[in-house]
Amino acid sequence: MTAIEQDRARGAADGRREKSTRPSRIFRNPMAKLASLPMIFTALVVFVGGTAWTVFYSFTSSSLLPRTDFVGLAQYERLWTTSRWIVSIKNLAIYGVCSLVLTLVIAFVLAALLDRKIRGEAVFRSIFLYPFALSFIVTGLAWQWILNPDFGLQGLVRGWGWESFSFDPLNNPDIVMFGLLIAGLWQGTGLIMCIMLAGLRGIDDDIWKAARVDGIGTVKTYVRVIIPMMRPVFITALVLIASGIIKLYDLVVAQTNGGPGLASEVPAKYVINYMFQAQNLGQGFAASTMMLLSVVIILIPWAYLEFGGRKQ
Amino acid sequence: MSNVSDLNMGAIAGQIDSEPRGPRPRRRFSRANIFIYGTLLLVSVYYLLPLYVMIVTSLKGMPEIRMGNVFGPPMEITFEPWVKAWAEACTGINCDGLSRGFWNSVQILVPSVLLSIVIASVNGYALSNWKFRGSELFFTILIIGAFIPYQTMLYPIVIMLREIGLMGDLGGLVLVHTVFGMPILTLLFRNYFASIPEELFKAARVDGAGFWGIYFQIMLPMALPILVVAVILQVTGIWNDFLFGVIYTKPETYPMTVQLNNIVNSVQGVKEYNVNMAATLLTGLVPLAIYFVSGKLFVRGIAAGAVKG
Numbered sequence: 001m002t003a004i005e006q007d008r009a010r011g012a013a014d015g016r017r018e019k020s021t022r023p024s025r026i027f028r029n030p031m032a033k034l035a036s037l038p039m040i041f042t043a044l045v046v047f048v049g050g051t052a053w054t055v056f057y058s059f060t061s062s063s064l065l066p067r068t069d070f071v072g073l074a075q076y077e078r079l080w081t082t083s084r085w086i087v088s089i090k091n092l093a094i095y096g097v098c099s100l101v102l103t104l105v106i107a108f109v110l111a112a113l114l115d116r117k118i119r120g121e122a123v124f125r126s127i128f129l130y131p132f133a134l135s136f137i138v139t140g141l142a143w144q145w146i147l148n149p150d151f152g153l154q155g156l157v158r159g160w161g162w163e164s165f166s167f168d169p170l171n172n173p174d175i176v177m178f179g180l181l182i183a184g185l186w187q188g189t190g191l192i193m194c195i196m197l198a199g200l201r202g203i204d205d206d207i208w209k210a211a212r213v214d215g216i217g218t219v220k221t222y223v224r225v226i227i228p229m230m231r232p233v234f235i236t237a238l239v240l241i242a243s244g245i246i247k248l249y250d251l252v253v254a255q256t257n258g259g260p261g262l263a264s265e266v267p268a269k270y271v272i273n274y275m276f277q278a279q280n281l282g283q284g285f286a287a288s289t290m291m292l293l294s295v296v297i298i299l300i301p302w303a304y305l306e307f308g309g310r311k312q
Numbered sequence: 313m314s315n316v317s318d319l320n321m322g323a324i325a326g327q328i329d330s331e332p333r334g335p336r337p338r339r340r341f342s343r344a345n346i347f348i349y350g351t352l353l354l355v356s357v358y359y360l361l362p363l364y365v366m367i368v369t370s371l372k373g374m375p376e377i378r379m380g381n382v383f384g385p386p387m388e389i390t391f392e393p394w395v396k397a398w399a400e401a402c403t404g405i406n407c408d409g410l411s412r413g414f415w416n417s418v419q420i421l422v423p424s425v426l427l428s429i430v431i432a433s434v435n436g437y438a439l440s441n442w443k444f445r446g447s448e449l450f451f452t453i454l455i456i457g458a459f460i461p462y463q464t465m466l467y468p469i470v471i472m473l474r475e476i477g478l479m480g481d482l483g484g485l486v487l488v489h490t491v492f493g494m495p496i497l498t499l500l501f502r503n504y505f506a507s508i509p510e511e512l513f514k515a516a517r518v519d520g521a522g523f524w525g526i527y528f529q530i531m532l533p534m535a536l537p538i539l540v541v542a543v544i545l546q547v548t549g550i551w552n553d554f555l556f557g558v559i560y561t562k563p564e565t566y567p568m569t570v571q572l573n574n575i576v577n578s579v580q581g582v583k584e585y586n587v588n589m590a591a592t593l594l595t596g597l598v599p600l601a602i603y604f605v606s607g608k609l610f611v612r613g614i615a616a617g618a619v620k621g
Contacts, residue, residue, distance in 0.1 A: 031523035032442030036450065039435040039498060042491050043450045047457030050468035066467075110355060113348050126604075127356045129611070130363075133603035135552030137569045138596040141576050142362040145369065145585060146382065155380045186359065194611055218344075246461055250554040254573050271463040276559060281467065288463035299459055 051292065058285035066281055075286035085287065088265045094177045095266075096245040099184055103241050104234070106189050111196035112222060125197070129190035136187065140254025143183035144170060170256055173263035180248075180255055180264060187251075188244065192237050199233030200226070235305060242298050246291060267291055370394060370590035377585050393584070397591035402581070403574040404563065410591050413571030417551060417598075419482055420567055424489035425546045429539065432494055436501025437531050441513050442523060451498065458495035466559060473560065480562045488556050493549065497542055504538040505531060544606050548599045568595050 061071045079085050110128060114121050131139065146152050149168040157165040169179030203226060211221040227234070249268035256264040267287060275284030365382055370393050372386040399409040406412065438444075439451055469488060470479060478484035508531070516526045557567040566574070572595045576588045603610050 032438040032444055032447075035434045035523065036438045036444075036447065038431045038490075039439075039454060039494065040450050042494050043453040043457060046465060046469065046472075046491050047460060048453060050465035051460055053468045054464045066471075106355075110352075113352055116344075116348055118345075118348055118352075124352050124356065125611075126607075127359050130600065130603055131359060133548055133599040133610070134596045135554065135569050135599070137552075137554050137573050138592050139362075141572070141588065141592045142366050144576075145589060146362060146365055148382075148585075151377055151380055151585065152382050156382055159380050186362065190359075243459060250569075253554070254577070257577060268461070268463055272466075272555075272559070275467055284463075284467070288461065288466075291461040292464045295459055295461055299456075 054285050055289050055292070058282065058289045060282060060285075062281040062285065064279045064281070071282075075282045076290075079283060079286045079290070082283075084262050084265055085267070085270055087262050088267045088270050091177050091264060092245065092248065092266050095181060095184070095248065096242070098178070098181050099188075099245055100238070100241050102181070102185055103189050103192050104237060106185065107192035107237070108196050108227075110189070110193045111200055114193075114197055115200045125194070128193055131187045132190045134187065136250035137254045139183050139187045140251045140256075143179070143186070144255045147179055147182075171260055173260050176256060176260065176264045180251060183255060184248070184251055188241070192241065195233060195237055195240075196230070199230045203229060235302065239298070239302050243295065246295060246298075366589045366593050370397075370586055370593055372586050374584060374586060393586035393590040394594070396584075396587045397575075397594055401575045401587055401591060403566075403571055403578065406563075410568060410571060410575065410594055413566055413568035414594070416482070416561075416565050416571075417568040420485050420489070420557075421547060421550050423483075424486045424493075424550050425543060427486060428490040428493040428497060428546055429542050431490060432497030432542070433501045433532070433535065433539070434527065435494070435498045436503075437505050437527050438523075439498065439502045440505040441526070441531075451502070454495045454498060462492070462555060470559070479560070480565070482561065482565050485556060485560045485565075485567075488560055489546075489550050489553070492556070493546055496545070500538060500542055500545075501535070504535060508534060540606075540609055541612050544602060544610055547602055548610075551598050 057066050057068075058075055059070055059072060060067055061069045061074070114124060118124075147154075147168070147170050149155065149171060154165060154167045157167070169175045169182075207225060207229070208221070211225060216224070247268060248266050249272070252258060252264055252266050252269055258265045258269055268291065271284050271288045271291065274280045274287065361383075368385055369377065369382070371389045371391070373388065373390050373392070376387060397409060398411050398414075400407060401409045439447055469491075473479040473481075473484040473487070478487065512530060513526060516530055521529065552569065553567065554569045554573070557570045561567065561570075572591055575591055
């Protein structure tokens, strides 16, 4: 007994001592640093170093191989006068705005419906979420088949006798982005719905009771009370959706491969094509730096809201 | 499916806003409930349709597909497309089907999952229990790095892999997956280890256990739940990867997703939609199996992975 007590006392003293002399103590124990080397390498060399390298070489005339032949902003000037890049940006803007709004609306409505204490919630949730387990390649190929003009949806409706029915988004440059959107929403809304559902579950039941006492309708309570309360959840969802949109690549490759013509090209695909196929590295670097810039523009307000707000 | 539309008609007829006030009687067929179930069932059709279409298409013969009913069940079930997709489908000059990509993916998956989780769990442990000067800074950089578009880091990594002679090699791809899985996994383990009572760590220190002793004897056995979440996260993420696979490997070592895309979107030859759909389903089978087996853990995994952005 006494031995254990002594041990405890020693432990407490040890803990106190540990606090006061922490830095030197840690210096005597280099294992933690050694074990953190992969993390330090990844953070400094790959993430910071790699990004800086790419930004640096975007100001050079690198083509087949990286060269340190500076040309100022020439790559960027060329980028913003290349119609393919302009089309890519426009496409991403259309896809992005629609995807952002529709994902938030659909995910919130589904989450709210699932939160109404219904039967079979688990079944519905698995149905809405399972596409998220599938890759964008699988998603794109499945929807490419359903939207096939001859044998898919359009062919079927025509077969029913409605000969003039036309729904061929993957071969129509005007609406091809919406063909991608149908597939993208199918894959991604389940995740956001889960996040929203978790947010709804975090709301106190008393809020609902109070709303009922005050005679506020269900829909009105959602719009006026619940959604403002879920602001952090919406911000998280927004950041998630936005960073997913900028990365949009696999889905396009699988579903349309940028076609018809250039009608469904996106920035991420522009970067990869110029870097690894057209062997025009400088263009690829400049385009990827623009992508980085757009992420920074999204992230800074978010970081400000998230971390600046907490201090208040 | 006719009752689905009936339910929805009922919902349109009834206005959900004009409900009686006060505590609602919990009747099973109230108008609100009909609206809720009707909407959920309709939306479920949209989510289930592609899976259903893929399955029925993969079981049909080509003549039946040309007749054009994409949603109709197969009149004559055939497993030939599955066999063909697995063992005979062509990409370029190779005609050994998706099996090659499958085994490549397995060879990529196993070491990537192991390595990334080993490194990230040690990182997370060091970050929560052995903080050192600058450790939080490195961690912050790591997390910010998760938001940088991969495109800005692709080419420098090509150079690094070339320097160490792993460009185009499966080992190179394993390293890439380890690096890009690190932010989210480290976050996951760091938060988990931080939730373990500090007394436990201190007691072990008093008993003379060192960095690795505490890690292997105390922390790792306690980390089982988070290990499962990490495995689910990594297996689905790495299996579904396309970008890294297409850039850091060569045609002989392409992972399954890349090979699938090459098979389906190849321009040569007659399009065999049933084989394509069988191949697509084959590729989706692994993550789908994990999804349906792991259930709630999957949701936890992706909710954690969601931070990855």
